[in-house]
Amino acid sequence: xxxxxxxxxxxxxxxxxxxxxxxxxxxxxxxxxxxxxxxxxxxxxxxxxxxxxxxxxxxxxxxxxxxxxxxxxxxxxxxxxxxxxxxxxxxxxxxxxxxxxxxxxxxxxxxxxxxxxxxxxxxxxxxxxxxxxxxxxxxxxxxxxxxxxxxxxxxxxxxxxxxxxxxxxxxxxxxxxxxxxxxxxxxxxxxxxxxxxxxxxxxxxxxxxxxxxxxxxxxxxxxxxxxxxxxxxxxxxxxxxxxxxxxxxxxxxxxxxxxxxxxxxxxxxxxxxxxxxxxxxxxxxxxxxxxxxxxxxxxxxxxxxxxxxxxxxxxxxxxxxxxxxxxxxxxxxxxxxxxxxxxxxxxxxxxxxxxxxxxxxxxxxxxxxxxxxxxxxxxxxxxxxxxxxxxxxxxxxxxxxxxxxxxxxxxxxxxxxxxxxxxxxxxxxxxxxxxxxxxxxxxxxxxxxxxxxxxxxxxxxxxxxxxxxxxxxxxxxxxxxxxxxxxxxxxxxxx
Numbered sequence: 168x169x170x171x172x173x174x175x176x177x178x179x180x181x182x183x184x185x186x187x188x189x190x191x192x193x194x195x196x197x198x199x200x201x202x203x204x205x206x207x208x209x210x211x212x213x214x215x216x217x218x219x220x221x222x223x224x225x226x227x228x229x230x231x232x233x234x235x236x237x238x239x240x241x242x243x244x245x246x247x248x249x250x251x252x253x254x255x256x257x258x259x260x261x262x263x264x265x266x267x268x269x270x271x272x273x274x275x276x277x278x279x280x281x282x283x284x285x286x287x288x289x290x291x292x293x294x295x296x297x298x299x300x301x302x303x304x305x306x307x308x309x310x311x312x313x314x315x316x317x318x319x320x321x322x323x324x325x326x327x328x329x330x331x332x333x334x335x336x337x338x339x340x341x342x343x344x345x346x347x348x349x350x351x352x353x354x355x356x357x358x359x360x361x362x363x364x365x366x367x368x369x370x371x372x373x374x375x376x377x378x379x380x381x382x383x384x385x386x387x388x389x390x391x392x393x394x395x396x397x398x399x400x401x402x403x404x405x406x407x408x409x410x411x412x413x414x415x416x417x418x419x420x421x422x423x424x425x426x427x428x429x430x431x432x433x434x435x436x437x438x439x440x441x442x443x444x445x446x447x448x449x450x451x452x453x454x455x456x457x458x459x460x461x462x463x464x465x466x467x468x469x470x471x472x473x474x475x476x477x478x479x480x481x482x483x484x485x486x487x488x489x490x491x492x493x494x495x496x497x498x499x500x501x502x503x504x505x506x507x508x509x510x511x512x513x514x515x516x517x518x519x520x521x522x523x524x525x526x527x528x529x530x531x532x533x534x535x536x537x538x539x540x541x542x543x544x545x546x547x548x549x550x551x552x553x554x555x556x557x558x559x560x561x562x563x564x565x566x567x568x569x570x571x572x573x574x575x576x577x578x579x580x581x582x583x584x585x586x587x588x589x590x591x592x593x594x595x596x597x598x599x600x601x602x603x604x605x606x607x608x609x610x611x612x613x614x615x616x617x618x619x620x621x622x623x624x625x626x627x628x629x630x631x632x633x634x635x636x637x638x639x640x641x642x643x644x645x646x647x648x649x650x651x652x653x654x655x656x657x658x659x660x661x662x
Contacts, residue, residue, distance in 0.1 A: 169217075170230070170234065171216075171217035171220050171221050171230065172221070172230075174213055174214065174216075174217035175189040175190060175193060175214065175217050175218070175221070176189060176193065177189045179234050180231060180234070183222065186218065186221045186222065187218075187222075190214065190217075190218040193214045194211065194214055194215070194218075197210040197211045197214060198211055199211060229311070232289065232311050233311065267294070267331055267333075267337060268292055268293070268294045268295035268329045268331045268337055269292065269293045269294045270290075270291075270292055270329070270339060271291040271292065271293065271309075272289055272290055272291040272309075273289070273290045273291075273292075273327055273339055273341070274288075274289050274290075274341070275287065275288050275289075275314075275325065275341050275343065277343075278342075278343060278344065279343070279344050279345070279346040280316050280323070280343050280344075280345060280346070281316070281345070281346065281347050282316055282317075282318075282319060282347075282356050283315070283316060283317065284315075284316045285313045285314070285315055285316075286313065286314045286316065286343065287311060287312075287313055287314075288300070288302075288311065288312050288313075288314055288325060288341075289310075289311045290306070290309060290310060290327060291308070291309035291310075292308050292309065292327075292329055293308060294331065294332065295308065295329045295330060295331050295332070295337075296330045296331065296332060296334070297329070297330045298327065298328075298329050298330075299327070299328045299329075300325065300326070300327050300328075301324075301325065301326040301327075301328075302314055302323075302325055318360055319345070319356040319357050319359060319360040320345060320360075321344075321345050322342060322343065322344055322345065323342075323343040323345075324340050324341070324342055324343075325340060325341040325342075325343065326338060326339075326340045327339045327340070350473070351370040351371065351473055352370065354370060354468045354473055355367050355369075355370040357468070358370075358468060358469070358470050361470075362470040364470075365470040366379075366470075369381075369434075369470070369471045369472040370472055370473060373431070373472075374631055375390075375424075376424060376427065376627065376631065377427065377431075377631075378427050378430050378431065379431070379472070380431060380434075380471070380472035380473070380475075381431055381432070381434050381435035381464070381469075381471055381472040381473070381474075381475040382428065382431045382432050382435060382475050383435065383464050383475035383476060383477050383478065384432075384435075384459075384460070384461075384462065384463060384464060385477055385478045385479070385480055386475065386476075386477070386478040387428060387432040387435075387459060387460070388460060388480075389478060389479075389482055389485040390428050391425070391428060391460075392482055393482075393486075394421060394424060394425050394428065395425075397421055398418070398421050398422075398425065401414055401417055401418050401421065402418070404516060404520075405418065407520060408516055408519040408520050409519045409520075409590070409603050409605050409609055410515050410516060410518075410519040410609055410616070412616060412617065413512070413515055413516075413616045413620065414516075416617070416620045417512070417620075420624070426446065429446055429455075429456055429459060430443060430446065432459045433445075433446065433455070433459060434469075434471035434472065435464045435465060435471070435472075435475050436458075436459065436462045436463075436464070436465060437465040438458075438462060439455065439458070439459075439462075440465070440469065440471060442455075500643055500646050500647070501630060501646055503650060504626065504646040504647070504649055504650040504653070505626070505630075507650050507653035507654060507657070508619065508623050508626075508649075508653050510653075510657065511619065511653050511656050511657050511660065514657060514660050514661070515608065515609070515616065515660060518608075518609065518660060519605075519609055522582070523582035523583065523584050523589055523590075524582065524583070525580040525581065525582050525592060526580065526581050526582075526583065527578065527579070527580050528554035528555045528558065528579050528580070528581050529554060529555060529579070530552060530553070530554055530570065530579060531553050531554060531555060531556045532552075532553040532556070533550075533551060533552045533553060533567070533570075533571050534551050534553075535548050535549070535550055535551070535567075536548065536549040536550075536551065548564070549561055550562050550563065550564055550566075550567035552567065552570055552571065554579060554581060558581065558588070560581075560588055560591065560606075562604065566593075566604060570593070575593075575595055576593040576594055576595050576602075577594065577595065577596050577597070578593075578594035578596060579591060579592070579593060579594070580592040580594070587606075587607075588606050589605075589606065589607070590603050590604060590605045590606060590609075591603075591604040591606075592604075607659070607660070608656065608659050608660045615656055615659065616656070618652070619652060619653060619656050622649045622652055622653075623649070625645075625649075626645070626646070626649050629641075629642050629645050629646070630642070630646075
């Protein structure tokens with residue numbers, strides 16, 4: 168390594184003030200505009216290089232370490248040559264006394280490490296023939312070197328082997344211990360050394376809606392009992408309620424959540440952890456799911472996560488613990504926002520199954536309201552049927568065709584609520600067929616429920632993923648936004 172203090176003509180270990188003063192003095196002396204000597208330009212560049220190096224604290228520290236070790240080595244060498252030259256010569260000639268190497272320095276700047284750490288090793292040895300360090304190979308008698316920890320190990324032993332003048336090997340070692348306060352990261356780094364394709368996301372905290380990590384047999388049973396009950400209720404409601412679109416989307420998201428639980432549970436078993444594709448085979452996947460209820464967890468860390476934590480076998484206790492944990496994790500704003508959506512769902516389901524006093528009416532007339540042509544020539548049409556000459560009802564083109572032209576129905580019953588038409592019951596007596604034509608928020612072509620459902624999915628994503636301090640402001644703003652949409656939908660449903 169170049170001693171840049173010599174270049175600036177100042178003592179070793181000088182401070183920044185001395186370095187700057189020397190640089191200004193020498194740069195004026197050797198500046199090409201002032202000094203016409205042909206070597207002045209190269210001298211000026213070397214002076215600038217020395218200044219830029221020494222003004223950097225990190226680089227200057229490395230030079231100080233080098234100079235210190237060099238001085239230690241030189242002093243040891245001089246002392247050895249002056250004080251022991253005669254003894255050493257006599258020992259070599261008579262082979263009567265064995266001289267051991269002198270270890271002036273052998274150290275590491277830390278005793279514990281984590282993956283991707285850089286550990287500074289320093290050594291200085293004299294009275295020897297050669298020095299070898301197992302992680303570097305053959306090295307000089309003194310030096311410094313960074314050791315990068317690029318793979319997992321519980322312990323790393325840095326072994327320095329010194330060959331003395333007596334041709335014997337003297338060994339010295341430093342033990343470095345792995346230490347990581349996060350057990351999940353420790354487990355991942357250990358697994359990564361065995362399975363290079365392992366994904367760290369499996370070693371993060373498990374979430375109810377996520378696809379990663381593992382869940383135990385008892386946790387799987389409790390979750391499947393809860394989700395299965397909800398799925399059964401929604402399936403019954405699908406056939407009973409008129410809000411089929413809403414219930415269908417709820418069944419879809421519930422099916423995905425059930426699949427995610429099976430996905431995490433199958434990774435927890437030793438027998439099927441590499442056979443996730445079996446869950447996609449119809450009929451046979453029911454057999455696999457039944458196995459997931461009885462197979463025990465793999466009792467060691469695998470590439471899909473930590474050993475799964477057992478939960479209580481009692482379903483009531485599991486529900487109570489779940490509510491306690493959720494209550495701690497969810498803020499008041501999140502409770503209000505998500506609660507608004509749940510209230511909307513309950514309100515819509517209640518309204519779809521409610522019945523009102525039905526009045527039999529007669530179809531007296533009909534008409535089509537046509538708008539002016541748009542710039543592209545298209546025309547918008549609204550279709551109306553009129554009952555008892557005073558109750559006009561806006562219907563879709565399909566129902567208009569069935570009621571007016573095809574005369575599919577022969578009896579009509581209207582349900583009124585505060586003079587608002589809630590629904591029309593269309594009866595086909597010949598074929599013993601009845602249909603219910605809903606209005607308002609339950610109308611089939613009303614996009615409000617689909618929009619609120621999609622907003623709820625995005626809300627779940629924001630809730631579970633935008634948790635960093637810099638993201639909380641946006642997340643809270645989004646919670647307020649979707650809550651306003653939910654409240655509007657509730658208002659439309661009620662009034």
